[in-house]
Amino acid sequence: MGSMAALGVAMLLLGPLGAVLWRAGGAGMPSPADWAALRFTVMQAALSAILSCGLAIPVARALARRRFAGRQALILLMGAPFILPVIVAIAGLLAIFGRNGLLNQGLALIGLERIDVFGLHGILLAHVFFNLPLAVRLLLEGWRGIPTERFRLAAQLDMPPGAMFRLIEWPMLRQRVPGILAVIFAVCLSSFAVVLILGGGPAATTVELAIYQAFSFDFDLGKAAVLSALQLGIVAGAAGLALVLARGRGMGGGLDRPVQRWDGGPWAARGDAAWIALTAVFIVTPLILVLVQGGATLLSMPLLVWQAAGVSILVALGSTLVAVPLAFALALPRRDVVEGVGLITLAASPLVLGTGMFLLIRPFAFPGNHVLVITSIVNAAMALPFVLRAISPELRAIEADYGRLADSLGMTGWARMRWLILPRLRRSLGFGAGLCAALSMGDLGVIALFPPPDAATLPLQIYRLMGSYQIEAAAGGSLLLTFLCFGLFFAFDRMGRDADT
16 A cells, blocks of 8 residues: 555656656756756755754753643644745845734834845744754654653652653654654755745845746746756755665554653753743644734625635545545655655655646646646645654654554454554654645645636735735735634644543
């Protein structure tokens, strides 16, 4: 099943790319500006991944070993920036860090020079805002997977904090962090809206922007296909390296008791509180500003906005129904090559995939009648690495910890799936499905290139409202889109959460 799923994903990637190359009549050679864009793309993606993961480790560790009022709500909010529609999130960040944002207004009051958020530092800021919470959630799942009996034994042995980190927590991080780095690197590699808005000029051009320019301005399909292939190659190398570095044994079986921690004195508690508080302020403040800007017009939006919301929900549910079973099938064989195929889909350009699928369908049917189906499939492909990264480590740990016992009991097939795998994978499946639904709900990609005449998703409708200068209606639509993204994520995540959290 895993090999068939990997073959299907490979065809989904290579088929549209080949169609674009065939339509172009051959590959186009990248210009010096394209190579400069490639170098900048790799640099900003690597810095964004390192910063996001580096900051996520102490935040996730603090959340893992502290219990406080509102902890579960804060953990839920950790998924907010990543699932927040990009345009909405950037508006919130600009309201704080922009030229007339709260930060610059405060600096002006005390006589300091204003800061400029545009450029590489602005791109890194936005990428950390989007990806830090995702890394925290994924790392937190790893800390939850460490049996509480290990921490109990460490407390009985009076193990110092450094030794506890080295012997108990570091093995988990060594398995988890490379894969998370690869996913965030791929996300930032194919970033489009963030760089378009916050790049600040030609010096901050990325490969995805170069692909967009090749499509929209030059109509050079060959160059767009070559640049997309370069993206695929870079992420394929990063994914392969991450899978090799992430090899390791499971954390061992336990009695499934709630995790208790006895480590960390007063200074550690203060440090954990500081990390949690700073992260909460960084995440929540832009969200509050989004609520303030769109709340006044939410109930007075035109009917077209509500109809578009219904279309977006259908597209999001369709993407989830495709991505979750596909990710499960890719993770089930626990083979690096099969899993790596799923990870590199994130590097594929949605513009190239959408255009290629339209070219493939055109000889058999009118592509305009299938825009929503194509959008669902492309969105599922873009979300597949996140779902795979959410469930694959848990599945590997389950088999490493309980596989031999299940084999000795003759537990195979559906019995193994029902009694061993699905109950222990329920949380990760819910989290992955929530991510997929929310990401698909807020995506403005293929459907912007090929908008259907009689239907529109909510992001497309917001884009049209902004283009017609209906700013208040667009703000209300953005708030509605935010509520729906969070609602879908919360609904799926809630279904997957166990009673112990």
